[in-house]
Amino acid sequence: MKSYRKELWFNTAQRMAFINITRQVAECLEESGIKEGLALVNAMHITASVFINDDERGLHHDFEEWLEQLAPHARSRWQHNETGEDNADAHLKRQVMGREVVVAVTNGRLDFGPWEQIFYGEFDGRRRKRVLVKIIGE
Numbered sequence: 001m002k003s004y005r006k007e008l009w010f011n012t013a014q015r016m017a018f019i020n021i022t023r024q025v026a027e028c029l030e031e032s033g034i035k036e037g038l039a040l041v042n043a044m045h046i047t048a049s050v051f052i053n054d055d056e057r058g059l060h061h062d063f064e065e066w067l068e069q070l071a072p073h074a075r076s077r078w079q080h081n082e083t084g085e086d087n088a089d090a091h092l093k094r095q096v097m098g099r100e101v102v103v104a105v106t107n108g109r110l111d112f113g114p115w116e117q118i119f120y121g122e123f124d125g126r127r128r129k130r131v132l133v134k135i136i137g138e
Contacts, residue, residue, distance in 0.1 A: 002032065002034050002136070004133075005132070005134050005135075006028050008120075008133060010120055010131065011129070014126070018121050020117050034138065035107060036138050039102065041102075043099055043120065047093075047124035050100050052103075052116050055115075071089040071093050072089060087123075089123070
């Protein structure tokens with residue numbers, strides 16, 4: 001069995017952003033030479049997420065609106081913010097959107113369903129953060 005590891009780095013200009021990273025993950029798969037196996041993609045920071053969904057601008061806007069309703073940034077009474085941080089909402093948003101995805105690798109390709117793409121979700125941006133791509137297989 002082979003193993004491949006690479007870190008992807010992101011630094012968004014805005015506090016919340018969704019970035020399609022499918023192409024970068026597919027490039028990692030190609031670099032790995034693995035034809036059959038699994039690809040793990042996970043956010044290596046507790047205020048960011050990796051998830052699979054459709055690459056549609058309206059949906060991404062809806063995610064932003066929905067997440068802000070669930071965990072508003074402006075809410076001052078989050079206990080975590082009493083530590084001097086202002087990102088309690090980002091931790092909660094990450095919990096909802098998830099830490100990682102696992103995608104099957106079949107015939108050297110990411111084995112997706114219709115419309116599926118991999119996204120990096122940033123909830124406390126304006127600083128450098130990483131995503132781990134780990135691929136195992138034959």
